[in-house]
Amino acid sequence: MKRVGIAGQENSHHSSDFTLSSKAKYRFYPGKVSINFILFLLLIGVLITSLFMGRYPVDPVTVVIIVVSGILERIGDMIANITGVKIAFFWSIPHTWSVIVNTVVWDVRLPRAVAVVLAGSGLAVSGATYQGVFRNPLVSESILGVSAGAGVGAALAILMDQGTGVIQLSAFVFGLLAVSITFAISRVYRSNPTLVLVLAGIIVGGLFSAVISLLKFVADPYSKLPDIVFWLMGSFAKASTANFILIIPVILIAMLVIVLLRWHLNVISMGDEEARSLGIDTKLFRPVVIVCSTLLTAAAVCIGGVIGWVGLIIPHISRMLVGPDHKDMIIASILLGGSYLLAVDTLCRTLTSVEIPISIVTSILGAPMFLYLLYKAKKAWS
Amino acid sequence: MMCARLEVKNATFSYDGKRNIFEDISFSVDSGDVFCILGPNGTGKSTLLRCLCNLYPLNAGNILIDGLDISSYSPKKLAKKIGFIPQIHTPTFPYSVLQVVMMGRTPHLNTFASPSNRDREIALEALRTVNIEHIWDKPYTELSGGQMQLVLMARVLAQEPEILLLDEPTSHLDVGNQIYTIKMIRKLSQKGLALVMTSHFPDHTFLSSSKVGIMKDRKFLAMGPAEVVVTEENLQDAYGVPIKIVHIDGEIKRKIAVPVVKD
Numbered sequence: 348m349k350r351v352g353i354a355g356q357e358n359s360h361h362s363s364d365f366t367l368s369s370k371a372k373y374r375f376y377p378g379k380v381s382i383n384f385i386l387f388l389l390l391i392g393v394l395i396t397s398l399f400m401g402r403y404p405v406d407p408v409t410v411v412i413i414v415v416s417g418i419l420e421r422i423g424d425m426i427a428n429i430t431g432v433k434i435a436f437f438w439s440i441p442h443t444w445s446v447i448v449n450t451v452v453w454d455v456r457l458p459r460a461v462a463v464v465l466a467g468s469g470l471a472v473s474g475a476t477y478q479g480v481f482r483n484p485l486v487s488e489s490i491l492g493v494s495a496g497a498g499v500g501a502a503l504a505i506l507m508d509q510g511t512g513v514i515q516l517s518a519f520v521f522g523l524l525a526v527s528i529t530f531a532i533s534r535v536y537r538s539n540p541t542l543v544l545v546l547a548g549i550i551v552g553g554l555f556s557a558v559i560s561l562l563k564f565v566a567d568p569y570s571k572l573p574d575i576v577f578w579l580m581g582s583f584a585k586a587s588t589a590n591f592i593l594i595i596p597v598i599l600i601a602m603l604v605i606v607l608l609r610w611h612l613n614v615i616s617m618g619d620e621e622a623r624s625l626g627i628d629t630k631l632f633r634p635v636v637i638v639c640s641t642l643l644t645a646a647a648v649c650i651g652g653v654i655g656w657v658g659l660i661i662p663h664i665s666r667m668l669v670g671p672d673h674k675d676m677i678i679a680s681i682l683l684g685g686s687y688l689l690a691v692d693t694l695c696r697t698l699t700s701v702e703i704p705i706s707i708v709t710s711i712l713g714a715p716m717f718l719y720l721l722y723k724a725k726k727a728w729s
Numbered sequence: 730m731m732c733a734r735l736e737v738k739n740a741t742f743s744y745d746g747k748r749n750i751f752e753d754i755s756f757s758v759d760s761g762d763v764f765c766i767l768g769p770n771g772t773g774k775s776t777l778l779r780c781l782c783n784l785y786p787l788n789a790g791n792i793l794i795d796g797l798d799i800s801s802y803s804p805k806k807l808a809k810k811i812g813f814i815p816q817i818h819t820p821t822f823p824y825s826v827l828q829v830v831m832m833g834r835t836p837h838l839n840t841f842a843s844p845s846n847r848d849r850e851i852a853l854e855a856l857r858t859v860n861i862e863h864i865w866d867k868p869y870t871e872l873s874g875g876q877m878q879l880v881l882m883a884r885v886l887a888q889e890p891e892i893l894l895l896d897e898p899t900s901h902l903d904v905g906n907q908i909y910t911i912k913m914i915r916k917l918s919q920k921g922l923a924l925v926m927t928s929h930f931p932d933h934t935f936l937s938s939s940k941v942g943i944m945k946d947r948k949f950l951a952m953g954p955a956e957v958v959v960t961e962e963n964l965q966d967a968y969g970v971p972i973k974i975v976h977i978d979g980e981i982k983r984k985i986a987v988p989v990v991k992d
Contacts, residue, residue: 482821610843614832617820624782624815625888626808626836671822674843 471684496525
């Protein structure tokens, strides 16, 4: 059908405030692309810093060489595996560093850094997505009860004397279980699905928190209780490749789906009715996006325990940096969430001789940051 | 066989399955028509409008668009046929005007895609059409009610539908913006769109509508051309207060409807 246009611009009363500044280039937030690029450089910077910081000193240049050569060697191995020919690649870098240094950087610090970055990005994206879908800038990634559920799963596994792998799996499964219950409750009431879902999340979160308290109460106060408490305060000390390698695809796929759908989050944040009248199948779109965010949160929590504030604050900072358009904002959240959590985790393991639980630091930093953001963004919300 | 652009046959709707909001309603709207639904608060005018774009499915009856039942359209296909301008409300996030207008391109986009430069051009053209190009980068949340209404108009133009539903487009607007909106509605109908709108202003039907339906007690009390339907008797029946209709000559040269208030 022909485009509907109206010939002959009407000389309305609106034209009085017409200015020639509309000749501007119609670009929003000049330099928004470069802000995301700067955030990418920031992530790389934080990553390198986190690899050379720690009790075992390694200089930054060596760190970069170890990582680059490690990646190239893995690529070489892969090619050798596929083609069956082992070739000495020209990029093979002679190991001029000790085995210990190699182990510290490649086997200890790098897997942990990758886990932290994925968890931080996941929490931030999932918070950003929830805020968009629920049209509320004050919801965070734990709104549907996933953190409380994961806490129950982890506490149960700890009580049953299970190893790290089982604790993580149990946390993941119970996190998803809690959100499923939230969904089931919300299905009972058919009016205003978004509001009912949030309320159901509060109910389920409350219930599962009570179960956590019960499990803490019955736990052996000398052996089990400290483990539960420490898990709930969050830590990446036990994040090793073997454990979280299964979680990586979950995080990457869920994140990819949200990245692909990110522009449509703008439309859904205008409200269900409006989104549907604009052609979005909200009955399909909303659950898909919520399930992906939930998977991201559950995955992050099962690697690092309950980590507060990241999913609330990072989306706000991203919005401040690149504007409210989810097309840019989601990317900024990924980059900033990863950098932020990795910086915090690096502080946690280097500040004192004993590692500080990460959630303590994210909360101490998060509360005043949020206060500042509320103050700054007051105008945009009112 | 020629079929009307939008045809409603014996439509009945109820939220709870017990109490019908409206029942057995039939009408049809063609290209170039402006069908205005009048009626007191709470008669289900807005509900009817939402049924017309399948936000709520009917309990009985059919809604046909170009001869096909509305339920056979996918949300995307339907949004290319029908545009809906809801009552203005302030969204949570301070999207810019152009971003809001680009949302109108949603049904034309691949689910995994973002708007292209062409979509942006179409959105800008829509802004030019409603004369608000100069506020393209203002946050939508900071606009006045009149400007928001125009942005939503621009958004629906960017959507390029064939049928346009407007929920009380003139409420919350000052007189100047009301008349501006009515002029826009007239122009859109001249361009070949079929329009259905709800209104609280019987007087406006003389300015813009080719067809009027007065809703009361789950049904249309009267339906037809504004000249025939908008009578003192029908308005008294619908609103419960005496309303006078007088013809004014001279510069105005039209009928006007004014409520009569006696102490």
